[in-house]
Amino acid sequence: MKEFLIILFSVILIDNLVLSRFLGVCSFLGLTKSLKNAMGMSVAVIFVMLIATAVTYPIYWSLLEPVNLGYLQTVVFILVIASVVQVLEAVIRKAFPPLYKAMGIYLPLITTNCAILGVMLINISEIYSFPAAMMSSLGAGVGYMLAMFLFTGVREKMEKADIPDFMEGLPSTLMAASIVSVSFMGFKGVIENLFG
């Protein structure tokens, strides 16, 4: 249990998906203008991340690895993610129309979001057990959500700030991201102190 908690917290706080591993930066910069979009995207990412891990993990360890086809992981994983997203979209549209309204539009964006493929590859390269891999995916998704929420708040404040002309738009957003990233560096020692 302790091992899972360590994985969960270190993935959320120390190895934060966006702010220290730099996965999913495109959506982080593009979708943090309003809380509604940040929320929809984060929920969709957590959802797809968990389902994709549940599918790719057995495929890798029981199909590819035994016959030495591990090098095909990139091709196989990206196809799995694309199909999972397509199926999920169709199912949600038919079965849960309100949910589709809330997060359906974000699903196609996820196929080419490097966060998902990146986490799948990390789970394989770290040689996690299946529950640990699920935990790491959950942590990565929650970490993404946390970063998105915090940064949305920062950007709402920035809307009102008087920014010099040459820094306006993306440059100032990136500088703000840099400062948010510094604040996450403060978590470095937390895990050792929490779990000894």
Added chain:
Amino acid sequence: MAKKRSAGYELTKGIIKENPLLILMLGTCPALAVTTSAMNGLGMGAASTAVLVLSNVVISLLRKVIPDKVRIPAYITIIASLVTILQFLLQAYLPELNAALGIFIPLITVNCIILGRAEAFANSHGVLMSAVDGLGMGVGFTLALFFIGSLREILGFGTFFDVPMPWISDGGLQPMIIFGLPAGGFAIFGIMVAITQKLNKRFYAQKPQETMDRERYPGSISVRTDAIFETTEIVDGPRPARTPARDAVPASLSEPGALAKKEQADAESEDK
């Protein structure tokens, strides 16, 4: 339909005018993650360029064969296969670079530059032009990564291609480690974007917003996000004039000695 343009234009547009990283904002993830040294930046750029040129060529060759509805999965499969081949080559010939770039080599597959160029250019142009476009965009991406990597290496570790800087080896100054960390990556990237937008304005009289135009640059960051914000208002034209910070203070308080007078008045009223 896209306008016919000379090969020279397609080759050089990626350097400043349509720089994929700094103007179109494609491929931000590898740009931030692997640019801790000039060598890594150069390596990542070269690897992406190779995949970009080859994928543009293959997709351009197959553009009449692939049905329109399944083109995105088809493109992704082509790109993923090319990336797998590249990964083998790197493992065999440049194992050090492969280790330094880590999972960002397989992640070239989902790099928006490659899919973006396939969508925006390769599926509507001939083979030769697509190759030239891929090369030009790749060179622009490589240059941007190289500059970010050099700055971060010089400032953060005090070396350049692993050669120590004179002011560090003399023992005068300490390197600023923050530039080697994620936070410094965001900061340097922000500054590079600001500089490129400035250069773009000067050389091409082009406003940053125009390059984010969804019709002309499919695949840029705003396209993917704009598509889902049909309700979001897009503000056209000049921005409303802002009140400078100093005007926010009432005039009665901004004249010399006003604060002292106010304090005096407060003190008097308290005395009473």
